[in-house]
Amino acid sequence: MTKTDTDPWDRSRDRSLLQVYDLATGCIETLAEFDYLIEAPNWSPNGKFLLYNSKGRVYRFDLETKGSTLLETDFVGNCNNDHVLSADGGSVAVSHGTKEDGQSRIYTVPISGGVPRLITPLAPSYLHGWSPDGRTLAYCALRDGEFDIYTIPAEGGEETRLT
Structure with missing residues (x-):
């Protein structure tokens, strides 16, 4: 059988390693192993934890205890690997496929x-960045049949097409 773009990707046998690489020494440290897929680890601004996503949820990995805890996000439980911490570490922005139409929209949640x-x-919107001053989110979005890059105030508001 030939896989097509519409076939679901079977991730049931995926395994993941959470590793950090020391640029000064060239050493790789394995922090944790998982019998399932984890994606897109991001450092906290204070360097004490990493955030990653798995199975539609976002998790916090404590670097001291080497343990993971679920970030409680209420109804947001279908996240993809688009998540970004604010520069102050107080919030995380995520892309979430809504139950209403399955389309990705961007939300922010306290850390x-x-x-x-x-x-x-408006959807679909796929998060890609948060400005260092905390004021603006950047994302790719499909509008009028065309994918472009947009920005929007981090508190919400009117989007601006950049491309």
Whole structure:
């Protein structure tokens, strides 16, 4: 059987290693092994934890205890690997496929967990970055049949097409 773009990707046998690479020494340290797929680890600004996603949820990996905890995100449970921490470490922005239509929209959630705030009501929107001053999110989005790069205030508001 030949796989097509519409066939689901069977990830049931995937395994993951969470590793860090020391640029000064060239050493690789394995922090954890998982019998399932984890994606897109991101450093916290204070260097004490990593965030990663797995199975549609976002997890916090504590570098001291080497343990993972689920970030409570209320109804947001279909995240892809698009998540970015704010520069101050107080919030995380995520792309979430909504139950209503399955389309990706961007939300922000306090790093301690809580109720997500919708940032991009238009879909699909795929998060890619958060400005260092914390004011702006950047993302790719499909609008009028064309994918382009957009920005939007981190609190929500009017999007600006850049390309």
